Amino acid sequence: SQELEQSPQSLIVQEGKNLTINCTSSKTLYGLYWYKQKYGEGLIFLMMLQKGGEEKSHEKITAKLDEKKQQSSLHITASQPSHAGIYLCGADIGSNDYKLSFGAGTTVTVRA
Amino acid sequence: DGGITQSPKYLFRKEGQNVTLSCEQNLNHDAMYWYRQDPGQGLRLIYYSQIVNDFQKGDIAEGYSVSREKKESFPLTVTSAQKNPTAFYLCASSTGGISSGELFFGEGSRLTVL
Numbered sequence: 001s002q003e004l005e006q007s008p009q010s011l012i013v014q015e016g017k018n019l020t021i022n023c024t025s026s027k028t029l030y031g032l033y034w035y036k037q038k039y040g041e042g043l044i045f046l047m048m049l050q051k052g053g054e055e056k057s058h059e060k061i062t063a064k065l066d067e068k069k070q071q072s073s074l075h076i077t078a079s080q081p082s083h084a085g086i087y088l089c090g091a092d093i094g095s096n097d098y099k100l101s102f103g104a105g106t107t108v109t110v111r112a
Numbered sequence: 113d114g115g116i117t118q119s120p121k122y123l124f125r126k127e128g129q130n131v132t133l134s135c136e137q138n139l140n141h142d143a144m145y146w147y148r149q150d151p152g153q154g155l156r157l158i159y160y161s162q163i164v165n166d167f168q169k170g171d172i173a174e175g176y177s178v179s180r181e182k183k184e185s186f187p188l189t190v191t192s193a194q195k196n197p198t199a200f201y202l203c204a205s206s207t208g209g210i211s212s213g214e215l216f217f218g219e220g221s222r223l224t225v226l
Contacts, residue, residue: 004154033214042116042202042217088154090215097209098143098162099170102154 003027004091006103013079014111021074021106023089031092032072033100034063036085043088046074076108084110114139118203118218125190125197125225133188133221135203144186145204145215148172155202161186162209190223198225 005024013019023032031050035043047056049065049072056063060077076083086107090100116137125131137144142163147155157170161180175194180186186205190197200222204215 009152031210035217040200040220040222042118042219043204043215045214045216048214090155092210097211098145098160098168099157100155100210100215102147102156104152104154 003093003101004089004103006087006089006106008106009104010107010109012109012111015080016078019076019079019108021087021089021108023072023074023091023103025070025091025093027070027093029065029069029072029091030094032063032065033090034072034074035088035090037088037105038085046087079108079110081110081112084108116203116205116216116218118201118221121219121221123221123223125223127225128192130189130191131197131223133190133201133203133223135186135188135218136184137186137203137205137216137218138184139205139216140183141205141207141216142183143206143208144180145206146170146176146178146186146188147202147204149200149202149220158188158201197223199223 034046146158159178161167203218
């Protein structure tokens with residue numbers, strides 16, 4: 001079973017609409033990383049969250065780590081075609097400082 | 113520009129052959145990693161190296177081997193013992209452990225076994 005559960009697995013959104021992706025762990029998250037991937041390419045770092053309740057924003061993307069540090073959400077406002085891709089969460093669950101556990105990813109399609 | 117270079121981008125192999133994937137970084141990072149990505153699954157850690165001349169097994173090391181003779185280089189060999197080698201392989205690096213900052217990823221290598 002996955003240590004990190006991402007939902008939804010995929011979503012289709014109309015251009016200009018908002019979307020939210022969730023990443024849930026049964027263990028405490030000591031660090032939570034959001035990455036974006038175009039199919040067949042490498043991962044691009046988006047944001048890192050470490051403190052409970054922490055929220056970060058970059059352009060139209062906002063990520064938050066809940067107070068209990070077991071769930072993170074990624075929210076995109078007014079989606080654009082450039083937001084299409086696969087979003088992955090990676091987490092440090094404290095077992096090994098060199099092991100980042102990843103969710104299965106959420107595929108985002110933006111329709112014009 | 114600093115970054116991570118993986119080669120080749122696409123590779124085809126016959127069953128029973130070993131193949132080596134290259135990973136080079138010029139970020140002066142101490143730590144390097146190899147991940148495997150399969151459809152519908154998260155990235156899984158194959159091997160990691162905290163520092164030159166040292167490496168550790170990850171979650172799915174069977175059928176793979178690595179070396180870390182130079183700080184910049186961390187090649188991965190997929191051996192004939194790997195039962196299902198067709199996958200997308202990603203190399204990454206970081207300044208230190210995960211708590212020190214994010215992982216930087218290469219563009220990946222897609223291996224197909226014919």
